[in-house]
Amino acid sequence: MTAAENTLPGVSYIMPVLNEVGYVESAVRTILSQDYAGEKELILALGPSTDGTDELIERLAEDDSRIRWVRNPEVDIPVGLNRAIRASTHPIIVRVDAHSELEPGYTMAAVATLERTGAVNVGGVMLARGKTPFQAAVARAYNSKFGLGGARYHGGAIAGPAESAYLGVFRREVLESVGLFDESIRRGEDWELNLRIRAAGHLVWFDPALEVTYWPREQWPKLVRQFFATGVWRGELVRRYGGRNPWRFFVPPMLVLVVALSIVVAVLQSTRLISGWPSAILGLVYLGPIAYLLLVLWVSLTQDHVPRWKDRWLFLVVLPTMHLSWGAGFLFALLRGASTVTDTSRTGI
DSSP states (O other): OOHHHHHSOOEEEEEEESSOTTTHHHHHHHHHTOSOOSOEEEEEEEOOOSSSHHHHHHHHHHHOTTEEEEEOTTOOHHHHHHHHHHHOOSSEEEEOOTTEEEOTTHHHHHHHHHHHHOOSEEEEEEEEOOSSHHHHHHHHHHHSTTTSTTOHHHHOOOSEEOSOOEEEEEEHHHHHHTTSSOTTOSSSHHHHHHHHHHHTTOOEEEEEEEEEEEOOOOSHHHHHHHHHHHHHHHHHHHHHHGGGSOGGGGHHHHHHHHHHHHHHHHHHHHTTSSOHHHHHHHGGGGHHHHHHHHHHHHHHHHSSOOOOHHHHHHHHHHHHHHHHHHHHHHHHHHHHOSTTOOOTTTTTO
16 A cells, blocks of 8 residues: 555545446446545445346446445435445545546545645536537537526636535535435435535535536437426425525526416417507517527527537527426426426436
8 A cells, every 4th residue: 555545535436326327337437547546435326227227337346346336226316325325434425427427637636625625525517518419419508607507517617615516525524414415305415415514614615627527318308307307306495495595596487487478478469368558568578588589599509619500409409498397397396396206317217
């Protein structure tokens, strides 16, 4: 054992997995090849996959003693994360995702940032990428400040304290002291955990030097289901925590309401149930969807360098899909709660 291995804390990577046979092996490879001299282990929480993921993980574990796995029959991500944490052994917990790939120096840089800042959780930039034209359009939306509301880890920003962190590199003792992930939350569990961490007086830190490749959903139906479920659980977090949620989370549901109202007004006008000055006043509601459409057109056709026009038009489909699905889910949760909603984009249903 070298001097560096003696001084660096051991690291436990935790990863919930469900039906990820096309992505998980690459994710595992980038974890095990980290340029980090301390001890490493990877704990995977295996949901009931139907695509051969479990068999692949079992083979990988046979070939490398650093890989272990636990069962997660409940499927829910927070449950799987907690089971992996409890099965792990090291003082640093690194959350990873089957759709993510770590840069070689990610762990070393994150641990150094923890020590330098005194933070208890460090995260960096989600750098979305795509292998197909549709997935590339989704990645462009993830990376755009117009896509997911301008959170630091989507668009990047200067280093500093943050409300949450993408994935996260945690000090184990603080994770345990705040009670790990809330297993009653199926989406948005990272934001809620960081809320408790900050409420306990600890520091969450954003470091733009930490980049993680993320492969988003590659099919339109999966994107709709993912963002509807995400919106539902953000709505549930608003029900629970009210004003402690950032204002940007309220923009997509407002868009959905304005679009719905515009449709109602259009029907009333076309059937002549309203006319004259009431019709003119109500017609002002069209300004909202028109302004949104113009914004999406501007972003799609002028922002970033996208070589092919086909890819730009795909973005015109992707961006409203994400916003409207998320907003519809948010409103659903405000009216009915989120307890029955799961992210079926992961199950393949």
